[in-house]
Amino acid sequence: MLKFKSIFFVLTMLFVISCEEETTIQQNQAYNTNAILWQQHAAEYRALAHQAFNIAKVQIDNLAGLQASIKPWAVIADIDETVLDNTPYNAKMALLGKEFDKASWFDWGLQKKAKAVPGALTFFNYAAEKGIKIFYISNRYEGQKQETIENLKKLGFPNADAEHVLLKASTSGKEPRRMEVKSTHQIALLLGDNLSDFSEVFDDRAEGMAHENVEKMRLLFGSKFIVFPNAIYGHWETKEIFDGNYDWTPVQKDSIRRAKLIAY
Numbered sequence: 001m002l003k004f005k006s007i008f009f010v011l012t013m014l015f016v017i018s019c020e021e022e023t024t025i026q027q028n029q030a031y032n033t034n035a036i037l038w039q040q041h042a043a044e045y046r047a048l049a050h051q052a053f054n055i056a057k058v059q060i061d062n063l064a065g066l067q068a069s070i071k072p073w074a075v076i077a078d079i080d081e082t083v084l085d086n087t088p089y090n091a092k093m094a095l096l097g098k099e100f101d102k103a104s105w106f107d108w109g110l111q112k113k114a115k116a117v118p119g120a121l122t123f124f125n126y127a128a129e130k131g132i133k134i135f136y137i138s139n140r141y142e143g144q145k146q147e148t149i150e151n152l153k154k155l156g157f158p159n160a161d162a163e164h165v166l167l168k169a170s171t172s173g174k175e176p177r178r179m180e181v182k183s184t185h186q187i188a189l190l191l192g193d194n195l196s197d198f199s200e201v202f203d204d205r206a207e208g209m210a211h212e213n214v215e216k217m218r219l220l221f222g223s224k225f226i227v228f229p230n231a232i233y234g235h236w237e238t239k240e241i242f243d244g245n246y247d248w249t250p251v252q253k254d255s256i257r258r259a260k261l262i263a264y
């Protein structure tokens with residue numbers, strides 16, 4: 001009888017734990033769903049994207065004719081959530097109740113269905129007409145190069161070719177690829193939705209570092225660094241909220257989020 005009771009107790013506990021896990025997965029999805037909805041439906045998101053490209057255009061106009069450069073001018077742009085909109089991928093994963101994984105991400109990339117971020121096409125073609133080269137430095141995988149180029153080309157982006165699309169080969173840090181571009185070009189602007197798109201200084205997000213460095217470099221935002229909103233994913237979440245640990249369970253993620261909310 002005692003044995004039966006303890007088996008019953010263990011089964012009940014397992015049921016409770018699995019229910020709790022399921023509920024928390026749903027909570028995590030709900031959290032992500034709101035961020036996806038904001039990026040897909042808020043006209044404020046669209047306005048922010050235009051605002052970013054308008055500022056970028058002003059900077060390009062300020063360059064023209066003012067500073068003769070020995071090296072040709074270039075703009076460095078991240079791709080995902082800066083040039084291409086991948087929110088349909090995030091939406092699909094949210095509906096399926098799944099998190100990001102390499103296989104599904106490759107599958108989305110292969111479909112070449114990503115649309116342009118509002119204002120991106122106009123800005124990049126404007127810069128290209130001024131003789132400025134665009135280099136796309138993205139942490140899409142090197143194995144996604146062909147479809148990424150085709151997706152960009154299909155939408156009408158300039159410099160959509162193997163020479164100008166630099167994906168993640170060995171390291172996710174973008175500094176070596178930026179240095180490669182700097183060796184032959186003068187960098188006018190950097191565009192991105194993640195601080196690591198601008199400087200290696202931001203690769204370190206240990207306690208408070210990114211905030212401190214943003215303050216130190218505040219004059220560069222809107223002049224050399226053009227930032228795009230992304231509330232769905234980024235180092236702000238993986239490194240700052242979850243401390244660079246990718247192994248948290250949904251239950252742990254939920255309590256970390258709650259613990260990090262700043263209330264009064």
Ligand SMILES: [Mg+2]
Nearest residue numbers: 078080081193
């Ligand atoms: Mg990005």
